[in-house]
Amino acid sequence: MRWYHPLLFALDAERAHRLTIRMLALAGPRTGRVETTPRLAQVVAGLHLANPVGLAAGVDKDGEAVAGFFGLGFGAVEVGTLTPLPQPGNPKPRLFRLVEDRAVINRFGFNNGGIDAALARLPATRAGVTGINVGANKDAADRIGDYARGVALAAGRADYVTINISSPNTPGLRDLQHGSALAELLAAARDAAAMTPLFLKVAPDLDHAQVDEIAKAAIDHRIDALIVSNTTVTRPHDLRSANAGESGGLSGAPLGAMARARLADFRGATSEQLPLISVGGVGSAEEAYARIRGGASLVQLYSALVYEGPGLARTIAQGLDGLLARDGFTNVAEAVGTAP
Numbered sequence: 001m002r003w004y005h006p007l008l009f010a011l012d013a014e015r016a017h018r019l020t021i022r023m024l025a026l027a028g029p030r031t032g033r034v035e036t037t038p039r040l041a042q043v044v045a046g047l048h049l050a051n052p053v054g055l056a057a058g059v060d061k062d063g064e065a066v067a068g069f070f071g072l073g074f075g076a077v078e079v080g081t082l083t084p085l086p087q088p089g090n091p092k093p094r095l096f097r098l099v100e101d102r103a104v105i106n107r108f109g110f111n112n113g114g115i116d117a118a119l120a121r122l123p124a125t126r127a128g129v130t131g132i133n134v135g136a137n138k139d140a141a142d143r144i145g146d147y148a149r150g151v152a153l154a155a156g157r158a159d160y161v162t163i164n165i166s167s168p169n170t171p172g173l174r175d176l177q178h179g180s181a182l183a184e185l186l187a188a189a190r191d192a193a194a195m196t197p198l199f200l201k202v203a204p205d206l207d208h209a210q211v212d213e214i215a216k217a218a219i220d221h222r223i224d225a226l227i228v229s230n231t232t233v234t235r236p237h238d239l240r241s242a243n244a245g246e247s248g249g250l251s252g253a254p255l256g257a258m259a260r261a262r263l264a265d266f267r268g269a270t271s272e273q274l275p276l277i278s279v280g281g282v283g284s285a286e287e288a289y290a291r292i293r294g295g296a297s298l299v300q301l302y303s304a305l306v307y308e309g310p311g312l313a314r315t316i317a318q319g320l321d322g323l324l325a326r327d328g329f330t331n332v333a334e335a336v337g338t339a340p
């Protein structure tokens with residue numbers, strides 16, 4: 001625990017989060033610089049990253065503090081989820097800390113100020129790779145149309161665009177992960193993205209047949225990378241925190257085993273035909289390194305920041321550099337997928 005943690009932890013979780021974003025927005029690039037070394041540099045889907053530690057979507061939904069997050073050392077920042085129209089999300093409280101489990105449960109439901117406002121805020125020059133994650137409005141009559149609109153608006157403005165069909169907090173959204181809806185969505189999004197790299201973010205709650213179906217559809221529709229994974233609707237039996245019974249998506253340490261398992265499943269199902277981005281329970285350099293050796297080209301994180309504080313991206317990047325050097329790798333790409 002750092003000195004400011006008792007202060008932030010005394011606030012309810014959503015207020016603490018707002019305060020953190022506001023402080024980082026004010027500090028901007030003065031927070032520091034993107035962490036890099038020749039060993040940490042990595043290319044994913046043609047994008048050049050200074051290091052393979054990314055900020056997961058949902059932290060800076062409206063893109064208010066992009067410069068501040070790069071200053072904390074991240075090699076990539078994913079803004080969003082953004083929807084075509086602004087929407088308030090679900091009633092509060094909707095964000096819960098599970099302190100004893102080093103986890104978080106959220107049921108935000110895509111609260112955001114709309115994609116236009118976020119794009120207007122996005123700085124033209126940025127210190128690192130910046131993605132925009134898009135979703136559908138809760139009341140959209142045509143959900144696939146919402147994705148296509150979001151992708152078209154973000155393409156060309158962001159370095160990559162992610163279509164997020166894996167949030168558990170918009171009823172019915174995850175149905176887009178299957179069958180003809182998935183094929184239709186990917187075709188529309190690919191078309192709308194034009195030359196901008198297009199990533200797909202999936203849920204961890206998938207069986208082998210579902211993994212195979214998504215992997216095949218992603219390859220068929222020329223998706224540039226898969227982000228594995230979003231939060232889980234399952235609840236491991238050994239959760240200890242009082243908030244464990246809250247509904248919503250669970251993230252943080254207890255998601256780690258599932259995220260590792262889905263990474264392995266997608267690695268098998270995609271046979272290196274597209275890059276994988278591992279997210280879920282990453283909180284240390286050792287864990288980031290294990291994901292990379294397990295087939296991830298890049299890792300992302302969110303929940304561990306709540307418990308470890310703003311120095312975490314830099315700590316992980318520096319630790320990773322040391323682990324790569326220890327094992328004789330001259331760059332990240334050499335280490336990707338080296339675990340059996």
Ligand SMILES: Cc1cc2nc3c(=O)[nH]c(=O)nc-3n(C[C@H](O)[C@H](O)[C@H](O)COP(=O)(O)O)c2cc1C
Pocket residue numbers: 056057058059061080081095104105106108110133164167201229230231251252253255279280281282300301302303304
């Ligand atoms: C409070 C909160 C809000 C989130 N919002 C989004 C979101 O808007 N879009 C999205 O794709 N993922 C969202 N996520 C999921 C994260 O990007 C990430 O996939 C998940 O939390 C697992 O990573 P972690 O264990 O490092 O937190 C959110 C997660 C949390 C905890």
